[in-house]
Amino acid sequence: MNTRMKSFITRAFAMILAAALLTGMLAGCVGKGPENTAETTPESTPETTSESTSETTPEETDSPATDKVAELLGKMTLEEKIGQMMIASFRIWQEEGSSDKTNVTELNDAIRACLKQNHFGGTILFAENFKNAEQTYRLTRDLQSSNQQGSPVPLLICADQEGGLVVRVGFGTTGIGSMALAAAGDKDCAKQMAEIYGKELRALGINTDYAPVIDVNNNPTNPVIGVRSFSDDPETVARFGLGYMEGMSKAGVISTLKHFPGHGDTDTDSHTGFPLINKTYEELKAFELIPYKKAIDNGAEMIMTAHIQYPQIEKETYVSTSTGEKVFIPATMSKTILTDILRKDMGFDGVIVTDALDMRAITDNFAVEDVICKTVNAGADMLILPIVTNAELFKLTSGVVKLTAGLVKDGKISESKINEAAERILRLKEKHGILDETDFNVSEAGIKNANETVGSAENRAFAESLALKALTLIKNENGAYPLKNPAGKTLILFSEGASSRAGYGKVAAKKLGRDDFEIIVSTKDNKDGCLKAASDAENVILVSRAYNEASLNPDTDAGFSTGVFDTIIAQRHATGKTTIVISCQLPYDAARFGEADAIILTYCSNVLRELPNESGEGSAYSPNLAAAIEACFTGEKLSGKLPVSIPKLDGQYKITNEILYQREIN
Numbered sequence: 001m002n003t004r005m006k007s008f009i010t011r012a013f014a015m016i017l018a019a020a021l022l023t024g025m026l027a028g029c030v031g032k033g034p035e036n037t038a039e040t041t042p043e044s045t046p047e048t049t050s051e052s053t054s055e056t057t058p059e060e061t062d063s064p065a066t067d068k069v070a071e072l073l074g075k076m077t078l079e080e081k082i083g084q085m086m087i088a089s090f091r092i093w094q095e096e097g098s099s100d101k102t103n104v105t106e107l108n109d110a111i112r113a114c115l116k117q118n119h120f121g122g123t124i125l126f127a128e129n130f131k132n133a134e135q136t137y138r139l140t141r142d143l144q145s146s147n148q149q150g151s152p153v154p155l156l157i158c159a160d161q162e163g164g165l166v167v168r169v170g171f172g173t174t175g176i177g178s179m180a181l182a183a184a185g186d187k188d189c190a191k192q193m194a195e196i197y198g199k200e201l202r203a204l205g206i207n208t209d210y211a212p213v214i215d216v217n218n219n220p221t222n223p224v225i226g227v228r229s230f231s232d233d234p235e236t237v238a239r240f241g242l243g244y245m246e247g248m249s250k251a252g253v254i255s256t257l258k259h260f261p262g263h264g265d266t267d268t269d270s271h272t273g274f275p276l277i278n279k280t281y282e283e284l285k286a287f288e289l290i291p292y293k294k295a296i297d298n299g300a301e302m303i304m305t306a307h308i309q310y311p312q313i314e315k316e317t318y319v320s321t322s323t324g325e326k327v328f329i330p331a332t333m334s335k336t337i338l339t340d341i342l343r344k345d346m347g348f349d350g351v352i353v354t355d356a357l358d359m360r361a362i363t364d365n366f367a368v369e370d371v372i373c374k375t376v377n378a379g380a381d382m383l384i385l386p387i388v389t390n391a392e393l394f395k396l397t398s399g400v401v402k403l404t405a406g407l408v409k410d411g412k413i414s415e416s417k418i419n420e421a422a423e424r425i426l427r428l429k430e431k432h433g434i435l436d437e438t439d440f441n442v443s444e445a446g447i448k449n450a451n452e453t454v455g456s457a458e459n460r461a462f463a464e465s466l467a468l469k470a471l472t473l474i475k476n477e478n479g480a481y482p483l484k485n486p487a488g489k490t491l492i493l494f495s496e497g498a499s500s501r502a503g504y505g506k507v508a509a510k511k512l513g514r515d516d517f518e519i520i521v522s523t524k525d526n527k528d529g530c531l532k533a534a535s536d537a538e539n540v541i542l543v544s545r546a547y548n549e550a551s552l553n554p555d556t557d558a559g560f561s562t563g564v565f566d567t568i569i570a571q572r573h574a575t576g577k578t579t580i581v582i583s584c585q586l587p588y589d590a591a592r593f594g595e596a597d598a599i600i601l602t603y604c605s606n607v608l609r610e611l612p613n614e615s616g617e618g619s620a621y622s623p624n625l626a627a628a629i630e631a632c633f634t635g636e637k638l639s640g641k642l643p644v645s646i647p648k649l650d651g652q653y654k655i656t657n658e659i660l661y662q663r664e665i666n
Contacts, residue, residue, distance in 0.1 A: 078409075082404045082405055085121055085421050086400060088122075089385060105128075105129060111146070116150035121425050130170060133204065133455075141442050145441075154434050158207075161211060163177055164604040164606065164622055165177055165228060166211075173197070174463070174606055176463055177604035178228055178240070179227040180467065180603040184469040185641045185665060188243065190212075190244045191246045196251075197247075197248070199251045200453055214258070216262065217644065238295070242295060245295060254302055257300055259308075261288055261289055265288070275309065284310075296346055301350040301351065302352075313341075314330075314337055329374065356384045358386035372404055372413070381424050460623075469639065475599040479578070482636075483632050492541045493565075496561045498545035507626040508625075535571060541580050542565045544565065545583075545589075549654065570595065573595070582599075583599065583600065584602050584605040584628075587646060588655065602624035
């Protein structure tokens, strides 16, 4: 590849992978460039580090390629092997020179040609790619057919369908989320819920799910994991994570454990910042790594990396491209973490996939060539490329295989790493029968199956039953739950942070056959109206959404509604009336409303952009919150168990180390 083309591709990649544009070719990987010099100490945490210079791990030599995989590898060029390592994403289309953007719900000729040319190992789909079941089924068939024009190796078609807060297939069964599954108290619930997700994905032509999250949410201030985690207890996370894996496997879908070696103890979101966890390897082994080790011992096939710094484990530093300050290279780029710990110490011989490489933890700190060099040399098998949202990024995606091949030929990436990665990817595809798939024509039977399976009434009914089972009545005084006069005038008041969830009040009202609920969202301008409505109502249900620590503080923009709730609770107590608070996301707001008469934890309510229609179909509808509102009127016995410990708050509404409510699931 000529220098001019290589430089252009690098600059295009840097538009998304760096805060500032690269103006020319970089000198190479860290340690070779003029500015970024590695500072690697001789100390290494894992005991196996002395062997880490070997390019072939014991697992690789003990597991020779099958004849079919060996035959494929023998015929593949370097570029074709590299292509297998790349996960492309065609999310939004924008023609060069145009300001018009459209969601990629069907392929155009340019995308088809890109797939034919590059032999990608997979693609990842996002919410923008999904419109309805038939459209998605046609899209995945077209992705595979277009790829088939250039490669005999079918794609991994992937999606983040965790359930609960993180779902891409909005018209499917959203489910209740991981923490709610743990609250339901039965590993089989996680298995059955995951099997439903898996069957719906398979019906759409998706064979890989980037789930479950097996991070241990041991930091209540975590802004990105929270209810996506099963628990703050590693054994509980392991148990339910294994159940989830089993359900996915039963449905014929590859599951992906994330985010290794653990994203639960951060107070920074790697989408928007660069987290750091200052723990030793021994500390991780005693806690965060427990679920991963158990999953590996039970056949885990794919693990996703975390863009997190672990300075007590990986000591190599890098000069940030945006700040000029030294940062530690993240787990995604760390040979110590991916090869020495994950492969050698923990015995993982499956596929390692990076988290998305357009997250700001990466783009704000690392230059493009170094991202590619260090992730591959560290031991990553598959790289999730930046999401295509414009013409320049499309050009990048079209040229990244050639760029990487040039780095291999220049000696900056070990060719043995390419060979090992390609073999692991092909072995995984062979195991799941993907290599044998050849017919990607659209069929009426396939359309019918997709329409009947995805978001079916049966699947949604099961999710609703689990939502009820997960509801946790953490406090009930003065006979507040169930409502003493359910037929009386009722106010359902949503905090400002829960405004996009207010539609669930209408969902519950419809299910109860009621049309007289007063449903209000608390804003900075309507405090007096909220207080009057609460005073006039026989029943008051306050819906709180805690999504970070600031949302607990009435003096912040995120938490001002909590002050309104305090006033309403006190006002009603003065007249002998009770109040129920429903927590619809992080359960830590249970500590915030100590004066409430009853507190119900739901652990999840997805954004409700569209009310369910007569068939129950809607946009990413999670049943947790509606189930809680209904239960206040029907008086269902709530049996959910608390899967995390809830700490007390101090006088400034900050989370403390003192426990108020102890975890009940072990």
